[in-house]
Amino acid sequence: MGEMEELRKEMENLKDQITAARKTFQDSTLQEAAAGVTVVGRVQLKTRKTLRGHLAKIYAMHWGTDSTLCVSASQDGKLIVWDTITTNKVNAIPLKSSWVMTCAYAPSGNLVACGGLDNMCSIYNLKGKDGNVKVMRELAAHTGYLSCCRFLSDTEIITSSGDCTCVLWDIETGTQKTVFAGHQGDAMSLGVSPDFKYFISGACDFTAKLWDIREAECRQTFGGHESDINAIGFFPNGNAVITGSDDATCKLYDLRADQELLTYQDSSIMCGVTSLASSKSGRLLLAGHDDFNVNIWDMLKAERVGVLAGHDNRVSCIGVSSDGMACCTGSWDSFLKIWN
Amino acid sequence: MTINTMAKGGWHRDQMSCFRKMEKVIVAMQDPDMGMKMRNQRLLITIIPHAMTGRDIIDWLMKKSNICEEESLHISGLLVRYGYIYPLKEPRSLVLRPDESPYRFQTPYFWTSTRWPASELDYAIYLAKKNIRKQGELMEYEKERYSVLHKRINHTWDFVVMQAREQLRASKQRRKADRIVLECQEQAYWLINRPPPGARNVLDMGLERPNNTARVTLNSEHYKNEIDTCKRALGRNRVKSSICLEGFMKYSEQYQNHDPIMQGCLPSNPWISDDSAHWTMNLETVPTPTRLRVERWSFSFMELLNDEMGRREFMTYLEKEFSGENLAFWQACEDIKHGESSKIVEKVEEIYRNFLAPGAPRWVNIDSKTMDKTLSGIRHPHRFVMEDAQMHIYFLIKKDSYPRYLKSDLYKNMLAKGIVPQETKKSVFPFMRRQRHSSPSPAQVATQATEEGGNAKGAGQAGTNSAAGSNV
Numbered sequence: 001m002g003e004m005e006e007l008r009k010e011m012e013n014l015k016d017q018i019t020a021a022r023k024t025f026q027d028s029t030l031q032e033a034a035a036g037v038t039v040v041g042r043v044q045l046k047t048r049k050t051l052r053g054h055l056a057k058i059y060a061m062h063w064g065t066d067s068t069l070c071v072s073a074s075q076d077g078k079l080i081v082w083d084t085i086t087t088n089k090v091n092a093i094p095l096k097s098s099w100v101m102t103c104a105y106a107p108s109g110n111l112v113a114c115g116g117l118d119n120m121c122s123i124y125n126l127k128g129k130d131g132n133v134k135v136m137r138e139l140a141a142h143t144g145y146l147s148c149c150r151f152l153s154d155t156e157i158i159t160s161s162g163d164c165t166c167v168l169w170d171i172e173t174g175t176q177k178t179v180f181a182g183h184q185g186d187a188m189s190l191g192v193s194p195d196f197k198y199f200i201s202g203a204c205d206f207t208a209k210l211w212d213i214r215e216a217e218c219r220q221t222f223g224g225h226e227s228d229i230n231a232i233g234f235f236p237n238g239n240a241v242i243t244g245s246d247d248a249t250c251k252l253y254d255l256r257a258d259q260e261l262l263t264y265q266d267s268s269i270m271c272g273v274t275s276l277a278s279s280k281s282g283r284l285l286l287a288g289h290d291d292f293n294v295n296i297w298d299m300l301k302a303e304r305v306g307v308l309a310g311h312d313n314r315v316s317c318i319g320v321s322s323d324g325m326a327c328c329t330g331s332w333d334s335f336l337k338i339w340n
Numbered sequence: 341m342t343i344n345t346m347a348k349g350g351w352h353r354d355q356m357s358c359f360r361k362m363e364k365v366i367v368a369m370q371d372p373d374m375g376m377k378m379r380n381q382r383l384l385i386t387i388i389p390h391a392m393t394g395r396d397i398i399d400w401l402m403k404k405s406n407i408c409e410e411e412s413l414h415i416s417g418l419l420v421r422y423g424y425i426y427p428l429k430e431p432r433s434l435v436l437r438p439d440e441s442p443y444r445f446q447t448p449y450f451w452t453s454t455r456w457p458a459s460e461l462d463y464a465i466y467l468a469k470k471n472i473r474k475q476g477e478l479m480e481y482e483k484e485r486y487s488v489l490h491k492r493i494n495h496t497w498d499f500v501v502m503q504a505r506e507q508l509r510a511s512k513q514r515r516k517a518d519r520i521v522l523e524c525q526e527q528a529y530w531l532i533n534r535p536p537p538g539a540r541n542v543l544d545m546g547l548e549r550p551n552n553t554a555r556v557t558l559n560s561e562h563y564k565n566e567i568d569t570c571k572r573a574l575g576r577n578r579v580k581s582s583i584c585l586e587g588f589m590k591y592s593e594q595y596q597n598h599d600p601i602m603q604g605c606l607p608s609n610p611w612i613s614d615d616s617a618h619w620t621m622n623l624e625t626v627p628t629p630t631r632l633r634v635e636r637w638s639f640s641f642m643e644l645l646n647d648e649m650g651r652r653e654f655m656t657y658l659e660k661e662f663s664g665e666n667l668a669f670w671q672a673c674e675d676i677k678h679g680e681s682s683k684i685v686e687k688v689e690e691i692y693r694n695f696l697a698p699g700a701p702r703w704v705n706i707d708s709k710t711m712d713k714t715l716s717g718i719r720h721p722h723r724f725v726m727e728d729a730q731m732h733i734y735f736l737i738k739k740d741s742y743p744r745y746l747k748s749d750l751y752k753n754m755l756a757k758g759i760v761p762q763e764t765k766k767s768v769f770p771f772m773r774r775q776r777h778s779s780p781s782p783a784q785v786a787t788q789a790t791e792e793g794g795n796a797k798g799a800g801q802a803g804t805n806s807a808a809g810s811n812v
Contacts, residue, residue: 003560007560027581027582030585034585059546155679162549162550172681214724247357248357254581256578272357279601280595281594283596283602284602307411323600325609326601340601
């Protein structure tokens, strides 16, 4: 018993030293650094398209890399691939389990994946020979629900789960290649770096972790949030991590400074962040909240510059297309909206 | 009704912080000095104090937090939706009207955060009271629920009826005003915790995630791992925050013109004009790329490599310099890293034959240490066996050939030839012309001054013409 207590004390001591070391590298405030940046005026995005078709809450959406197709997952047990310009449904895939919590589009455009309370990640081939969309693989090994999944290529996918781990899978063989364990709470979301070498995960232990995919280890851990981290993403240049939490704030952690540099919060924002996305230049941060709104932040000045109010229920997912043209929001009101 | 298997701790995690914030606002609103001005509600002959109008609430919030009316409406709407303030007229419509409609604060006893989850027993007692007090006062859906509860908790029904009668008796002792207030409070509470069919359930948490308590055991092994991680983390190199922040600013600035949400896009925003010209111009392979695209190739080596057209152009340049094998090697290694596992062995062999073997047709120049390591690794090929060699070549190209390419005539010509699309103007009445994109586009900035003047004149003329036309 005494040994455990000593170990715990040593760990706490080291953590304090790390905090102190990080402080010494905080040599400027945001006000000073962003003084010369031109101000972004009020940003007003309008709804250009509304995608109707789901019959229940939408839990997740993901853009394809071609910037016109996107996939959405809903509690009505369907995965729908939309042509967002015409608002037509390209594919409507019925799922075995309707308790779906996440979906993803492969960069190649050939595959989509989804998963949820069934603890599995199901991969569907959109470009099958006979034109039908069928299950290609069912990746089962997690002992908790699937909270998020992202493709690295047509052969590899990373998943995060309620069992506190993230896993890299080989899709061909359907087996786990690497298990990334370390979080002390449900892993809620993940994001892949622009160079595909790292990924980040946000969890219910209020921390975000940066993982080296190849070396299979956690490189950095970032804390500071006061509640579950629901959403996570990279700054477009891959040097920073942006997180959104139930404590109604978003934070920016720089990977090179190894610490939190910016917090995006406002006393009038009370409801938690469910999802986030950044514009192509990284100047704007769009965060979806439980209070049905999306708040738009000037990322460099940490000021709110706009609000997207158009949903009648929680905004559960948000994404900016890869060419930065449009932002798509999905909500519990069963609609997806395209804004720009 | 779903059976809630989540421990109370689980719910705390999701909603508590948002409720605490709302409660802070509510408490501030009720502050005797700085809080809201209270009015009296008049119900026939009864006067009930402590009421306020929707307009009062909006104005107070605007003043207190220095926010605009839209924001204030949103926040006060939240307060009503979650039951901290309830309407006195039309109690079933949980919206905040910014007019003379009266509202009252909910008592903390009935706050969602204090009395969660609402129990079946309490609901049964409430419905029983309503039933007993005035026969037929229950609404249809309440009658249905009442009978369902009667079946489900039949074993405690005597207790339910007894409690209901007791509470009714106690309330008769109160003054009429107090009795009315209590009834309103209770009704408001149940409208939120047991919403009528069709009304939105604000306490809906979504999919119930199974409760995981302590999946990680805090034993000595766990602490030892944490200590190792901390020791490594302590020794890492860090960069000053000022430099990092500057990095972000530079990046945003550089990409500002390439960010359609910030700067709009040419020739037109396909979402507004229904014209997909923008995408046609930016396909993977086009005869002439846009200038913005060619410009991006100079931002970073990865931007050039990630664009297939950029890579082809770069390859053309490298071939001229007789160093095309480097890029070909890099591409082949990428193919192994991200391709099918079954083809790894054959791909590795092909790379060895083409690039690494002595006398290979496209031999790449790697330092001897890396070469030795790679050659021994090839005996047991795996996805990352070429990683070190690939990195070596990558940095070689990045430091040497890439900067020279950007200075070359080949690139400069490409940039000069790059298309700058003209803004397409839809043919509508000039004086009804809408913004094509969310903000003026940069490429047009130089010409905009003259163009704007020209258009204005044109618009004026056309306007008069059509007006004249309609008068005829």
